[in-house]
Amino acid sequence: MQTLTYRFPAQEAAAHAIHVGVVASGDLEILLQPPAPGEPTDSVIVRVRTSVNGFDTVWHDVLQRFFARTPLAGSWELNDFGATPGVVNLRLRQAAEAAAS
Template sequence: MSLETIEFTVAGDGRSVSLSRRAHCGVVGSGDLEVLLEPKTADAAVSVRIVTPVKGFDALWKRVVEHFVAETGLSGLSIDINDNNASPAIVALRLRQALAEAQG
């Protein structure tokens, strides 16, 4: 199985909510995914890297992550997602779970 890597950057919305620690949530398994959040100090943008076996859904991935960043106001962050055919609803759930872990 070949994997596709999707990388993009999302600008924050000005609220500048940042994380003080790393977080890991989920496990790469059938229909699931792993999310890693890591604060970065270099700039305020949110760097995103997604590794997935599903090709052709770059625009959907971008919309889901952009919505998450806009909703939370996060900035200065790296998001790594290792996917194994998760639905957009699971992606949103794992992102929120990782954020709760990072803030808790």
Template sequence: MEHITLSFPATRTVSGKALAGVVGSGDMEVLFTATQGDTLTIAITTSVDNSEQRWQALFERLGALTSIPAGQMQIHDFGATPGVARIRIEQVFEEVSHA
């Protein structure tokens, strides 16, 4: 298992918590807790070694396409494809946008 920590500038604030996916489902789980501030901090636990560059690129792409909320995110990845990872992350962002 690899542990990765990333930080990205946040461009909006939201409130609440959100969960997408199910840990141990053969996919991934994303937990998000909104915070005040200007940073999104991401803690990733993944079964895919040497994947930090892939995660960095995914969040850079998300930041170019949408506004990133401030908060703490935990990702438990069990080999999800980049497409599934993006869907789960967007799901938690959408859920806290409506909180």
């Protein structure tokens, strides 16, 4: 297991907590918590727990690309069990869409 932590700039805060996906073979679970009252809303904090070691650069690039288009502040927990970048992007979009509704 490897744990990675990233921070990206944000422009708006998630309105409520979100849970999408599952931790299963080739899938990804995302837990999103909005900033607590009084916490800054100008950054995204992402913690990735992955079963696959050595993909730090891939994770960074996929996340940086996503949050450049969707700068949604909050604490993002990603629990990975071998998800491909396409699945990661799908789950991130699902979480952002759910947070916007």
